[in-house]
Amino acid sequence: MRLGSAGFLVAITTALSSGLLLAPANAQNTGDDPLTLQSNPAVVASPTISYDNHRYSPLDQINAQNVGKLQVAWTFSTGVLRGHEGAPLVIGDVMYVHAPFPNTVYALDLNNEGKILWKYEPVQDPNVIPVMCCDTVNRGLAYSNGKLFLHQADTTLVALDAKTGKVIWSAKTDDPGKGATGTSAPMVVGNFVYVGVSGGEFGVRGWLAAYDTSDGKQVWRAYSEGPDSDLLVDPQKTTMLGKPVGADSSLRTWQGDQWKIGGGDTWGWLAYDPKLDLIYYGSGNPSTWNPKQRPGDNRWSMTIFARDPKTGMAKWVYQMTPHDQWDYDGVNEMILADINVGGKQVPALVHFDRNGFGYTLNRETGELFVAEKYDPAVNWATKIDMDPKSENYARPLVVPKYSTEHNGEDVNTVGVCPAALGTKDEQPAAFSPDTGLFYVPTNHVCMDYEPFRVSYTAGQPYVGATLSMYPPPGQTNMGNFIAWDAGKGKIVWSDPEQFSVWSGALATKGGVVFYGTLEGYLKAVDANTGKELYKFKTPSGIIGNVITYEHKGKQYVAVLSGVGGWAGIGLAAGLTDPHAGLGAVGGYAALSNYTSLGGTLTVFTLPSQ
Amino acid sequence: MRRTVHAAATTFFFAAISVPVYAVTDGSGDPAPAKQDDGKWFDKDGNPTFKVDEDGTVDWYTYSGFIRYSSECLRCHGPDGMGSSYAPALRNSMKRLSYPEFYGIVAGGKKDVSSAQELVMPANGENKNVMCFIDDIYVYLRARADDAIPRGRPEKHAPKPDSFTKAEDACMG
Numbered sequence: 001m002r003l004g005s006a007g008f009l010v011a012i013t014t015a016l017s018s019g020l021l022l023a024p025a026n027a028q029n030t031g032d033d034p035l036t037l038q039s040n041p042a043v044v045a046s047p048t049i050s051y052d053n054h055r056y057s058p059l060d061q062i063n064a065q066n067v068g069k070l071q072v073a074w075t076f077s078t079g080v081l082r083g084h085e086g087a088p089l090v091i092g093d094v095m096y097v098h099a100p101f102p103n104t105v106y107a108l109d110l111n112n113e114g115k116i117l118w119k120y121e122p123v124q125d126p127n128v129i130p131v132m133c134c135d136t137v138n139r140g141l142a143y144s145n146g147k148l149f150l151h152q153a154d155t156t157l158v159a160l161d162a163k164t165g166k167v168i169w170s171a172k173t174d175d176p177g178k179g180a181t182g183t184s185a186p187m188v189v190g191n192f193v194y195v196g197v198s199g200g201e202f203g204v205r206g207w208l209a210a211y212d213t214s215d216g217k218q219v220w221r222a223y224s225e226g227p228d229s230d231l232l233v234d235p236q237k238t239t240m241l242g243k244p245v246g247a248d249s250s251l252r253t254w255q256g257d258q259w260k261i262g263g264g265d266t267w268g269w270l271a272y273d274p275k276l277d278l279i280y281y282g283s284g285n286p287s288t289w290n291p292k293q294r295p296g297d298n299r300w301s302m303t304i305f306a307r308d309p310k311t312g313m314a315k316w317v318y319q320m321t322p323h324d325q326w327d328y329d330g331v332n333e334m335i336l337a338d339i340n341v342g343g344k345q346v347p348a349l350v351h352f353d354r355n356g357f358g359y360t361l362n363r364e365t366g367e368l369f370v371a372e373k374y375d376p377a378v379n380w381a382t383k384i385d386m387d388p389k390s391e392n393y394a395r396p397l398v399v400p401k402y403s404t405e406h407n408g409e410d411v412n413t414v415g416v417c418p419a420a421l422g423t424k425d426e427q428p429a430a431f432s433p434d435t436g437l438f439y440v441p442t443n444h445v446c447m448d449y450e451p452f453r454v455s456y457t458a459g460q461p462y463v464g465a466t467l468s469m470y471p472p473p474g475q476t477n478m479g480n481f482i483a484w485d486a487g488k489g490k491i492v493w494s495d496p497e498q499f500s501v502w503s504g505a506l507a508t509k510g511g512v513v514f515y516g517t518l519e520g521y522l523k524a525v526d527a528n529t530g531k532e533l534y535k536f537k538t539p540s541g542i543i544g545n546v547i548t549y550e551h552k553g554k555q556y557v558a559v560l561s562g563v564g565g566w567a568g569i570g571l572a573a574g575l576t577d578p579h580a581g582l583g584a585v586g587g588y589a590a591l592s593n594y595t596s597l598g599g600t601l602t603v604f605t606l607p608s609q
Numbered sequence: 610m611r612r613t614v615h616a617a618a619t620t621f622f623f624a625a626i627s628v629p630v631y632a633v634t635d636g637s638g639d640p641a642p643a644k645q646d647d648g649k650w651f652d653k654d655g656n657p658t659f660k661v662d663e664d665g666t667v668d669w670y671t672y673s674g675f676i677r678y679s680s681e682c683l684r685c686h687g688p689d690g691m692g693s694s695y696a697p698a699l700r701n702s703m704k705r706l707s708y709p710e711f712y713g714i715v716a717g718g719k720k721d722v723s724s725a726q727e728l729v730m731p732a733n734g735e736n737k738n739v740m741c742f743i744d745d746i747y748v749y750l751r752a753r754a755d756d757a758i759p760r761g762r763p764e765k766h767a768p769k770p771d772s773f774t775k776a777e778d779a780c781m782g
Binding site: 134448463569597 | 696
């Protein structure tokens, strides 16, 4: 809430970036580019719906009054059993549906009852399957100018002809032999397609890279850790909280060569601000999970990056969890919204971190406005220090009892909230400009965490901690779906859910917010109150994201079901509370009693009048 | 109750006088501990096994196996050997897998890729975090398969034997 210095910071950074502001984004205005397509509410042009990650649709045919009458219009099986994250794209009269490994893509003809126009199924070495931490998920496709872009499990980035499904070019982005895999959705800005990498549990050093959409040649690659030349930072011009990061900003915070296997992977959703011409994303956990093996702040793991899309140079960075001790990856989406903070309209970046704090920053400068817990159960830190004069400014004030670094190796640190899966994981939140609220799917789970010494072998898991998970003391719900005021840092309403909510939300002008549940329900709730207006049980648990589109004048809502991912692994058998005494063990619901595997798309609409 | 009966059945000295109808066998046969080497227990056929005392105290290797399983195996096979949406429940698999079969799969990996499913387990033969503790993981899962220990972290365990520390240091390098 320290707005006092905002003007000063804005002045500095405006001066620094005035060159950028003169030159508009390198987007081509072909009419078939993401920026133009995103202005048409009938289509779903991007894996995040829009560059700003609002996951908001101006469509209002389906609204709070009639959503209760929603019916299934049609369904489609992907033929794949694994966890289905992400959502289809809808461009014109064609829907593009992706699936987990083997990374099948279907083009479905919306004019012909979903007939398959083409199917793409790459041949990939199945040895990539076991190096995919936590299921063989894929979070979707990007589209621009007649091409679809897909980052396959084996780190092959392909450009497909959207008309035929034929491969136009492919590029190898990393090495699955050392545990690097592709799970996240690319993003296209202008002539470049951006993509990151997974592999934090294998010691893979994270990067974000830009490839030329015309030929698949790499344009730049920016690592999360290492020397400045690898990071693409300018020691003087790149700032953290308004101050230059200085030389060797990453190397100074690692012991020896640990940064080379230091993680900081980049598997989250990407964002772009066309006006500021900056792309935003976060980096994941430092490797190993045993904090004792990597003394220091481990920069720039757990960090929000703002980069120049053309050169990759970082404008600002902010590390949320220095020296992570709990696996609180910082990859969750950055929502770019102009909102009211302390009575002033600000260009905000809102980020719901795994660590349980909802952050509101100035997306132009990286200045921190608000950092508050978005689940009251969060206990590993008392707060984020908001005093600019403090040496801990903008850092979490860690509670020693819950510090696995403090308690040390071979000690079981108990009762840490949130658990390693975070108060929220990759499942993206939504923002409605109508209500000014953020709608956040959350996990409500705590853990015991015991770190111990591990040795590194390329391509083998590099974890070094044992954990067990259970709901917060005295509670049985493992998730909540909340509405959040990011200007104040306060929960407005909270709907408890039996399981973690692992589905991306969708807000609409119709005053309805949609999300899926792990049991498999698609739910519609009132945007103002959270009151449930509709639910339907799809064939499997939902870890996909809800979308809406319009075809021939009719609004549709669609979601992929297909349980899996970390949620399917952690919750399948149900949780046990090791501290509840013998009688209570096994008292929490087992997901396997509610749902089973299988990828299906379910499309909803209102009945014809 | 079940646990008490079990602990008795799996304790060498009481085996002969415990409830006679309850004969536990798994993929390696009878898990009853027959002999030990500095806190590491073996069944009558020489396979590594677990030992659970009347009060629930487990031997060190079973406890170490819980730690290593939860770090190296849980991410696919789920907590406590219970299985997940991604990989099978090992507490069931261990009811039919012998010690040599278990060892072979862990070290060499396993593939079951068809149009219906794609199950692939990596070869861990080069992975010290697994292979240095493979007997520990084995006896932990054997105990889970035989219902000798409940879900979760074993509450009490025997002290860490000196020979364990020596072997760990030598193996991990």
